[in-house]
Amino acid sequence: MKKTLLIIGTVVALIVVTIFADRATRVKAKTGATVMKADASDKPKADLSEPDLTLKDLDDKNVSLAELKGKVVLVNFWATWCEPCRGEIPELIQLQHTYGPRGFVLLGIALDEEGKSVVAPFVAKERFAVDGQKLPMDYKILIGNDEAADKFGGLFGYPTSVLISRDGKQVKRVTGAISVDDIAKEIESLL
Numbered sequence: 054m055k056k057t058l059l060i061i062g063t064v065v066a067l068i069v070v071t072i073f074a075d076r077a078t079r080v081k082a083k084t085g086a087t088v089m090k091a092d093a094s095d096k097p098k099a100d101l102s103e104p105d106l107t108l109k110d111l112d113d114k115n116v117s118l119a120e121l122k123g124k125v126v127l128v129n130f131w132a133t134w135c136e137p138c139r140g141e142i143p144e145l146i147q148l149q150h151t152y153g154p155r156g157f158v159l160l161g162i163a164l165d166e167e168g169k170s171v172v173a174p175f176v177a178k179e180r181f182a183v184d185g186q187k188l189p190m191d192y193k194i195l196i197g198n199d200e201a202a203d204k205f206g207g208l209f210g211y212p213t214s215v216l217i218s219r220d221g222k223q224v225k226r227v228t229g230a231i232s233v234d235d236i237a238k239e240i241e242s243l244l
Contacts, residue, residue, distance in 0.1 A: 104204035108162065108195040111173050116160070116195055118217070125157045125243045126217040127236070130202060132165050133175040135211040137230045142190060143181040144233040148240065149192040150183075155244045156219070161190065162197035164211070169196050218243050 107117040118126065129145060131138035149159045163172040176194055180187035202208045205215055209228050216225040216239055225239050 106201055106204050108197060108201060109169075110193060110195050111169065111176060116193060118160075118221075121158055121160075122221050123156070123219055125152070125219055125240055127157070127159050127240070128205070128215045128217065129159065129161050130164055130197065130205075130208055130211060130213045131161055132163060132211055133171055134165070138212040141212060141230045141233075142179075143183045143188075144231065146181060146183050146188055146191065148233065148237065151237075152240050152244065153192075157240055157244065159192040161192060161194045162201055163194060164197045164202065164208075172196060216240070216243070 104118065107115050107119075110116050118128075127145075127148065129141075131142075133139075145159055145161070149157070153159075165171045172194065176190050180189055205213075205223075212230060214225075214227045214231050214236070215223055216236065218224050224243070225236070227236070
């Protein structure tokens with residue numbers, strides 16, 4: 054009987070510790086930040102403008118969302134160690150190749166803690182199978198941070214993608230790997 058109570062007590066304690074650890078390690082929006090809420094179709098409940106965001110690219114040049122107004126932008130938060138992120142890179146390359154000439158821009162915001170020292174070699178070295186070819190990540194890669202994620206309402210997992218219309222409104226948010234067919238339809242409707 055004591056053994057059973059000990060096991061039950063241990064399981065309950067582990068559950069409680071897990072709940073508190075989960076809450077303590079979640080990425081949260083800072084006080085005052087706008088949190089984008091989505092319904093089942095990932096449509097924002099209110100028209101949220103793109104945040105004021107400027108980050109460095111791999112060449113240490115500033116890239117601002119504001120300078121991309123007039124284009125359809127897909128912001129993709131990712132990390133080099135994230136397998137689902139790596140899995141969707143070929144589809145992201147394909148989206149940039151297909152829609153780039155029509156006014157679409159893909160921004161990959163890398164959130165590796167080590168920053169550029171890890172991201173730049175990854176981007177330079179890795180090649181991905183796209184339409185029978187081995188291609189590099191040839192869309193714009195920016196070095197992100199927690200503040201950048203907070204400006205989009207925080208992240209609840211990697212990858213997270215946010216689609217922004219030509220007029221700077223956030224129109225779709227996807228947590229997890231994107232469905233290329235679904236996102237392509239959204240992009241088409243905005244071009």
